[in-house]
Amino acid sequence: MIRARENTTFLPGVPIPESIAITNDRAEAVRNADLIVLATPSRVVRETAQALMQEAATHLEAADAIVIGSKGLEPVTQLRMSQVLEQVLSPNIHPNVVVLTGPSHAEEVARRIPTAVVAASARGAVAEVVQEVFSTEWFRVYTNDDVVGVEIAAALKNVVAIAAGICDGLGFGDSTKGALLTRGLVEIARLGEALGARASTFAGLAGMGDLIATAMSRHSRNRRLGEAIGKGMKLEEALAATKMVVEGVGTAHAAVDLARAHQVELPIAEQVRAILYENKSATMAIRELLTRDLKAEPRALTRR
Amino acid sequence: MIRARENTTFLPGVPIPESIAITNDRAEAVRNADLIVLATPSRVVRETAQALMQEAATHLEAADAIVIGSKGLEPVTQLRMSQVLEQVLSPNIHPNVVVLTGPSHAEEVARRIPTAVVAASARGAVAEVVQEVFSTEWFRVYTNDDVVGVEIAAALKNVVAIAAGICDGLGFGDSTKGALLTRGLVEIARLGEALGARASTFAGLAGMGDLIATAMSRHSRNRRLGEAIGKGMKLEEALAATKMVVEGVGTAHAAVDLARAHQVELPIAEQVRAILYENKSATMAIRELLTRDLKAEPRALTRR
Numbered sequence: 001m002i003r004a005r006e007n008t009t010f011l012p013g014v015p016i017p018e019s020i021a022i023t024n025d026r027a028e029a030v031r032n033a034d035l036i037v038l039a040t041p042s043r044v045v046r047e048t049a050q051a052l053m054q055e056a057a058t059h060l061e062a063a064d065a066i067v068i069g070s071k072g073l074e075p076v077t078q079l080r081m082s083q084v085l086e087q088v089l090s091p092n093i094h095p096n097v098v099v100l101t102g103p104s105h106a107e108e109v110a111r112r113i114p115t116a117v118v119a120a121s122a123r124g125a126v127a128e129v130v131q132e133v134f135s136t137e138w139f140r141v142y143t144n145d146d147v148v149g150v151e152i153a154a155a156l157k158n159v160v161a162i163a164a165g166i167c168d169g170l171g172f173g174d175s176t177k178g179a180l181l182t183r184g185l186v187e188i189a190r191l192g193e194a195l196g197a198r199a200s201t202f203a204g205l206a207g208m209g210d211l212i213a214t215a216m217s218r219h220s221r222n223r224r225l226g227e228a229i230g231k232g233m234k235l236e237e238a239l240a241a242t243k244m245v246v247e248g249v250g251t252a253h254a255a256v257d258l259a260r261a262h263q264v265e266l267p268i269a270e271q272v273r274a275i276l277y278e279n280k281s282a283t284m285a286i287r288e289l290l291t292r293d294l295k296a297e298p299r300a301l302t303r304r
Numbered sequence: 305m306i307r308a309r310e311n312t313t314f315l316p317g318v319p320i321p322e323s324i325a326i327t328n329d330r331a332e333a334v335r336n337a338d339l340i341v342l343a344t345p346s347r348v349v350r351e352t353a354q355a356l357m358q359e360a361a362t363h364l365e366a367a368d369a370i371v372i373g374s375k376g377l378e379p380v381t382q383l384r385m386s387q388v389l390e391q392v393l394s395p396n397i398h399p400n401v402v403v404l405t406g407p408s409h410a411e412e413v414a415r416r417i418p419t420a421v422v423a424a425s426a427r428g429a430v431a432e433v434v435q436e437v438f439s440t441e442w443f444r445v446y447t448n449d450d451v452v453g454v455e456i457a458a459a460l461k462n463v464v465a466i467a468a469g470i471c472d473g474l475g476f477g478d479s480t481k482g483a484l485l486t487r488g489l490v491e492i493a494r495l496g497e498a499l500g501a502r503a504s505t506f507a508g509l510a511g512m513g514d515l516i517a518t519a520m521s522r523h524s525r526n527r528r529l530g531e532a533i534g535k536g537m538k539l540e541e542a543l544a545a546t547k548m549v550v551e552g553v554g555t556a557h558a559a560v561d562l563a564r565a566h567q568v569e570l571p572i573a574e575q576v577r578a579i580l581y582e583n584k585s586a587t588m589a590i591r592e593l594l595t596r597d598l599k600a601e602p603r604a605l606t607r608r
Contacts, residue, residue, distance in 0.1 A: 102483075103478070103479045103486075105477060105478060107477075108476075108480070109479065111477075113475075114471075114483075114590070115477075115479040116483035116594070124600075138594075142599065142600060143599075143600045143601070144601045145600075167418075171417075172418055173411075173412035174412070174517045174521035175407045175413065175517050176412075176417055177517070177520075178407030178512075178513040178518075179418075179419065179444075179513050181516055182508060182509055182512045182513035185507070186507070200602065201601075203486070203507065204486060204601045205483055205486055208482075208486045208489065209482040212482040212485055212516055213478045213479050213481070213483075214482075216520045217477075218478075219478065286418070287441075290418045290444065291444070296446060296447045296448060297446045297504075297508045298508070
């Protein structure tokens, strides 16, 4: 990337502006930074933050905000990314953590396609710092104080996107996916509310918006992985076919564990986990989801 | 269709089962029918129902249910389809009207692709008749008693789908549409609630589900019309290029009138109407939608 001034593997064709310095030295990357963005795959957020604390704690302390762009649940602990940071960062740094999430494919943002996202923090002032720094005419940032809600939405939408991809692989249609996403958002909100999130967050950009952008897009790695599995590929083959991290795979497992601990039902995530980890037939799993007993639609957004 | 046993214009490649009799005689079509389905373009629902009342009122009276599949607002009156039927059908027939709606492209349903829809009526028993008659393993029908909500959702989603198509025509991405649909559902729910609908209906199949299936699909005529306009075509040209009725065009006009009468703001529908009827530049309209003042996300699903 230093030589090519371009990420030729993951974002070919998009030159990196000269104003951006590239380094593989963590301490160098955060030195004297006003704002620090962590955007690694979710499974290495803990070790990355730990290393930064060892190598550059004073620079983390001096920063106005630490932005976390990673999405997922940590496999064994089932912790959200801001919870992982809470365990690793010192108590005076952690309040500056801001979650940046919402419907935003890198391939589109890099080409200045209009995008709207959410900066979430319990501290409004630090979320507003991020809002101001990141906002342009084509990239709009809205604030939200529901950190639990936006993180659960960001993590779980990848699981529903895998299910949507499976529907694509099986040859189903947009009608099927409209129904699937509707139920998917209900189950994401159900888990979120059990963990203390606000229902309205799931109707917003981080909830419905990101779910649509992820589950309906050719850019989504999670949807593409699901499509390969729907066409009959095994998980290992499908993962080997992509060089990128598919966050929904680990999150499907962790989300079901988390939901069981809170006695919440996640029918879609349960089926995705069974397909990915227990070799369950995709056709069978989707049929089970679709042919539940006929009844009335729920009157409330979520039902436990 | 009688000769070809196929609708070669609108649904080519799908043979019509021999068990279906085809006629252009309205009275013949409803004679001794247990269940009658009206699925004309919305602008001819009134005249069709009036003609049926003149020619075959006793058969309408004897039917267990009258299913209305047409979606839209009547241009001058701004009435929902079930309200039009309320004016036309006699008081003993109208309670048997059931609204059938939800994410369902004919091209997909005809090929038995898994689909889930809603049968809505204030009378649970008559909605359940429709649920039972229409349900198969691949076509699931859920009941809902919020007739106002499902009809407003069905009509307005076509307007948001035109806006989504305009985004496609302008070369925007799935991130843009994720944000647009999120705001679109908020404004549909805002109008619906002002008219007495239940908020949860908009989070269900008839709301979010149908909005996604319509605004994200190549099958949607409303989205395709928007795409042509986003690419610079005039409304007349774009309408001439399709042989089918594009319900969102009339509904955009009627919805804004209806919303103004109830002092509800519909920013997306306002811009779509201005693009369609006032020759406003699509680029300008979308920019106005996207570059509103930065602020926090709303805490409630809808805000007046």
